[in-house]
Amino acid sequence: MSNNVKNDELYQIINNLKISEEDKSKIIQYLLNLRNQVINIMITGATGCGKSSTINALFGTEVAKVGCTPDPETMEIEKYNLKNLVLWDSPGLGDGKEADTRHAKNIVKKLNERDSNGNLLIDLVLVILDGSSRDLGTSYQLINEVIIPNLGTKQEAEKRLLVAINQADVAMKGKHWDFQNNRPDETLDKFLNEKVASVKLRIKESTGISVDPIYYSAGYKENGEDQQPPYNLSKLMYYIVKMSPKEKRIIIAANMNDDVEVWKDNDKLKDYNREIRSELIESIVDCAETGADVGKEIGSIFGKAGEVVGGVVGGVVGGAVGLVKGILGSIFG
Numbered sequence: 001m002s003n004n005v006k007n008d009e010l011y012q013i014i015n016n017l018k019i020s021e022e023d024k025s026k027i028i029q030y031l032l033n034l035r036n037q038v039i040n041i042m043i044t045g046a047t048g049c050g051k052s053s054t055i056n057a058l059f060g061t062e063v064a065k066v067g068c069t070p071d072p073e074t075m076e077i078e079k080y081n082l083k084n085l086v087l088w089d090s091p092g093l094g095d096g097k098e099a100d101t102r103h104a105k106n107i108v109k110k111l112n113e114r115d116s117n118g119n120l121l122i123d124l125v126l127v128i129l130d131g132s133s134r135d136l137g138t139s140y141q142l143i144n145e146v147i148i149p150n151l152g153t154k155q156e157a158e159k160r161l162l163v164a165i166n167q168a169d170v171a172m173k174g175k176h177w178d179f180q181n182n183r184p185d186e187t188l189d190k191f192l193n194e195k196v197a198s199v200k201l202r203i204k205e206s207t208g209i210s211v212d213p214i215y216y217s218a219g220y221k222e223n224g225e226d227q228q229p230p231y232n233l234s235k236l237m238y239y240i241v242k243m244s245p246k247e248k249r250i251i252i253a254a255n256m257n258d259d260v261e262v263w264k265d266n267d268k269l270k271d272y273n274r275e276i277r278s279e280l281i282e283s284i285v286d287c288a289e290t291g292a293d294v295g296k297e298i299g300s301i302f303g304k305a306g307e308v309v310g311g312v313v314g315g316v317v318g319g320a321v322g323l324v325k326g327i328l329g330s331i332f333g
């Protein structure tokens with residue numbers, strides 16, 4: 001019964017759109033079919049690089065425990081089941097020879113796993129690097145020797161690998177971070193961009209694979225006292241959305257953190273929140289195979305709640321995320 005109620009809600013929203021009946025039913029069909037789709041993302045990197053913090057920032061708090069090393073006995077990959085989204089949190093290298101061998105083996109196995117349809121299970125691998133660390137040797141080893149050789153062809157590898165440098169705020173030991181505005185000053189920005197370039201180069205030289213690394217900060221929370229919101233989290237989310245299979249992108253939206261604070265502070269190279277919104281709308285229009293004019297109409301529901309916040313943050317990843325999650329939540333239950 002509850003399912004019927006939820007469906008009614010969805011139908012109502014779609015029905016109110018000023019689009020053809022045919023397009024309405026196409027969209028509803030596409031969204032309902034998504035119930036049978038699951039997106040799988042692997043998140044890996046050295047212990048302490050900020051995997052748990054990143055997961056919590058992206059998808060809402062209380063998902064992963066921060067500052068916890070996985071059980072050294074089992075060393076299992078941690079699995080987080082969200083709404084049709086599965087996160088595989090796996091320790092990278094640097095925990096000692098024996099542990100490293102086990103971690104590598106687990107990662108290789110997971111990367112080669114296939115779902116019941118025979119497709120590769122992992123849609124996207126996010127490798128997180130600790131931006132405050134001078135020695136990224138084990139991270140390069142993880143990327144170049146463990147992950148990339150198990151991502152398939154060059155093309156497949158480039159499509160499925162996202163490298164992100166975390167802890168941008170403490171990359172220069174806390175210096176050159178503008179705490180007032182929660183962003184790096186010019187010196188730190190330059191330093192981080194050089195780091196991005198050098199990571200890109202090291203991967204390219206070793207494997208021939210071209211990645212487009214970004215830097216960000218997952219932020220931190222300590223006992224509810226000392227707090228710092230993330231920086232460039234929308235940029236990270238934009239890359240995640242863009243690199244995910246088109247038909248599954250909307251699932252990510254259904255799981256985004258609805259705390260507006262986390263999406264506020266980003267570099268100005270792009271309006272990432274707006275870009276995410278466009279990507280999502282485009283994915284619905286494309287996957288449902290509706291007319292081109294439909295995008296604008298969908299945009300009108302996606303945009304509405306954004307205005308409530310007073311235009312501080314636009315698009316889905318602003319205030320609208322709550323509304324969109326509401327709509328999508330009615331699909332994914």
Ligand SMILES: Nc1nc2c(ncn2[C@@H]2O[C@H](COP(=O)(O)OP(=O)(O)O)[C@@H](O)[C@H]2O)c(=O)[nH]1
Nearest residue numbers: 047048049050051052053066067167217218219
């Ligand atoms: N300053 C700062 N600290 C961070 C950031 N991300 C994570 N941390 C801290 O780094 C430590 C390890 O983070 P955690 O998420 O548990 O790393 P994991 O082992 O990879 O899951 C924790 O104390 C976090 O609060 C960040 O962007 N900036």
Ligand SMILES: [Mg+2]
Nearest residue numbers: 051052065068
């Ligand atoms: Mg962790």
